[in-house]
Amino acid sequence: MTGEFILETRDLTKEFKGFTAVDRVNLKVRRGSIHALIGPNGAGKTTVFNLLTKFLAPTSGGILYKGQDITAEAPGHVAQKGIIRSFQISAVFPNLTVLENVRVALQRKLGTSFHFWQSEKTLDQLNSRAMELLEQVDLTQFAALTAGELPYGRKRALEIATTLAMDPELMLLDEPTQGMGHEDVGRVVELIRKVAANRTVLMVEHNMSVVANLSSTITVLQRGAVLAEGPYETVSKDPRVLEAYVGSEDAHG
Amino acid sequence: MSLSKTGVLYIAVLALACAAPFIGGYPLFLMKCLCFALFACAFNLLIGFTGLLSFGHAMFFGMAAYIAAHSAKVWGWTPEVAIIAATLGSAALGYVTGWLAVRRQGIYFAMITLALSQMVYFFCVQAPFTYAEDGIQSVPRGKLFGVISLADDRVMYYFVLAIFVFGYWMIHRIIHSPFGQVLKSIRENEPRALSLGYEVHKYKLLAFVLSAALAGMAGATKALALGLATLTDVQWQMSGEVVLMTLLGGMGTIAGPVVGSTIIIAMQNYLSGFGSWVTIIMGATFVVCVLAFRRGIVGELQHFLKSRSNKA
Numbered sequence A: 001m002t003g004e005f006i007l008e009t010r011d012l013t014k015e016f017k018g019f020t021a022v023d024r025v026n027l028k029v030r031r032g033s034i035h036a037l038i039g040p041n042g043a044g045k046t047t048v049f050n051l052l053t054k055f056l057a058p059t060s061g062g063i064l065y066k067g068q069d070i071t072a073e074a075p076g077h078v079a080q081k082g083i084i085r086s087f088q089i090s091a092v093f094p095n096l097t098v099l100e101n102v103r104v105a106l107q108r109k110l111g112t113s114f115h116f117w118q119s120e121k122t123l124d125q126l127n128s129r130a131m132e133l134l135e136q137v138d139l140t141q142f143a144a145l146t147a148g149e150l151p152y153g154r155k156r157a158l159e160i161a162t163t164l165a166m167d168p169e170l171m172l173l174d175e176p177t178q179g180m181g182h183e184d185v186g187r188v189v190e191l192i193r194k195v196a197a198n199r200t201v202l203m204v205e206h207n208m209s210v211v212a213n214l215s216s217t218i219t220v221l222q223r224g225a226v227l228a229e230g231p232y233e234t235v236s237k238d239p240r241v242l243e244a245y246v247g248s249e250d251a252h253g
Numbered sequence B: 001m002s003l004s005k006t007g008v009l010y011i012a013v014l015a016l017a018c019a020a021p022f023i024g025g026y027p028l029f030l031m032k033c034l035c036f037a038l039f040a041c042a043f044n045l046l047i048g049f050t051g052l053l054s055f056g057h058a059m060f061f062g063m064a065a066y067i068a069a070h071s072a073k074v075w076g077w078t079p080e081v082a083i084i085a086a087t088l089g090s091a092a093l094g095y096v097t098g099w100l101a102v103r104r105q106g107i108y109f110a111m112i113t114l115a116l117s118q119m120v121y122f123f124c125v126q127a128p129f130t131y132a133e134d135g136i137q138s139v140p141r142g143k144l145f146g147v148i149s150l151a152d153d154r155v156m157y158y159f160v161l162a163i164f165v166f167g168y169w170m171i172h173r174i175i176h177s178p179f180g181q182v183l184k185s186i187r188e189n190e191p192r193a194l195s196l197g198y199e200v201h202k203y204k205l206l207a208f209v210l211s212a213a214l215a216g217m218a219g220a221t222k223a224l225a226l227g228l229a230t231l232t233d234v235q236w237q238m239s240g241e242v243v244l245m246t247l248l249g250g251m252g253t254i255a256g257p258v259v260g261s262t263i264i265i266a267m268q269n270y271l272s273g274f275g276s277w278v279t280i281i282m283g284a285t286f287v288v289c290v291l292a293f294r295r296g297i298v299g300e301l302q303h304f305l306k307s308r309s310n311k312a
């Protein structure tokens, strides 16, 4: 039985020492959709991601993934169930090669990740799959470089390739185009569209043209609470949303 | 440096190590160097390749020294059995310590390891079998496999060298294994490793146990080689010394700790005439080294060779 929603939150709340960063959020992410989470700086978007991936424990409320309560799971287990996130600040393994970055993600499935007595050459069987993933993000020519040497936009692409290597059912992308030049943004948009073909994507994004371009549903957060929800056409005309963005420096797009 | 060049270098160093007692090397000194080199390599497995700073590694080194000394002297166990028993003992101690420490980050991790090693130290001060201030003295080296007498310093030296080579090879293997890849990714970016489904504390725990076991192997070997297990081996200064050795040689390089520990042991040995000035000279050397070569001696060397080959 597959439900309509892959992910649901029930009154999800996170308080930091009396300050409510996430306030009774009820999110429903439709299976197979690209869902955007937007809102001014400090609205609580990254905190929602941290709650969903169990990097933070919620103060109250619950999280359902594929109808199953995952509120009490450990972060590693949530990832193993198919929820994979990227980070707002580029998260590569800087001293591993580009190829190794992707391979580390593929490696767990071999079941040899605790084998300290085996040679790492046994991982070479994953190289061709890793190269395929790098090809999807146009990074094949950089495979042997250490990841730290890549320019910023390429690092973000590598991060997406690493996330894809996990073959996630639900991808959480935290500002995938942040800090990118115009061309890189276009490339990442196409990439997200491509990879979203057979999975669900929940993304935080400030760039409104990216949001308008990709997502079928938008949830607007403000001061931790859901302000509005719906398709771009409705949300972008909602007076409350316009007001929330007035005076906020993020009102680009 | 290409792989074959590294191979040639290893063979040359090994040949030199084999010849050392015949070309003027003093076996007791050489054995001490090898034991501390292994200790530092074991420590480096944590700080250099997992990113965990343990400030209590003396407990594994020292506890193993006591176990080996006691079992060889009082129970009359053969040296290889005594060393294996001590190594397993350290691994078990490492499991308990690691279990308590690996969920903590950064300085808290270091503090917990320090606190536990202090507990082990006070236990050793009190426990009757350690003979407190005197330590366990004149530990017999016994007969290897009950057959080969190790009483001769040169024979013992080759036994120690074999243990060192085995330990070094183990560490090399661990670093270049599927497990080692995960360790490196944890060191580089722990949240990312976690988000890729790795339960990072389990990996850290295994790394900790392996490091403790190898540190124990070094301590046990030292106790048999020098015939002595004392409180010095479990004291916090020893934990500090191994940090120093590793940083000096270059953490995260596989050969660095060997170089660092050899320099420090040599300095302690040859400068002992200066009395308490040794500590000050060592401190000054350390400060200079940290300021001049941040990557440690081997680290800087590798960096230099790499940048030169990049230019060429």
Ligand SMILES: Nc1ncnc2c1ncn2[C@@H]1O[C@H](COP(=O)(O)OP(=O)(O)OP(=O)(O)O)[C@@H](O)[C@H]1O
Pocket (backbone or CB within 6 Å): A016, A021, A039, A040, A041, A042, A043, A044, A045, A046, A047, A048, A088
């Ligand atoms: N670990 C924490 N401890 C205390 N406060 C926190 C913590 N993490 C986040 N906050 C606070 O919670 C609020 C929401 O932060 P969050 O990072 O979720 O915002 P965001 O919507 O992702 O913003 P941005 O668009 O700038 O990325 C902020 O006021 C932040 O200071």
Ligand SMILES: [Mg+2]
Pocket (backbone or CB within 6 Å): A045, A046, A047, A088
């Ligand atoms: Mg954020």
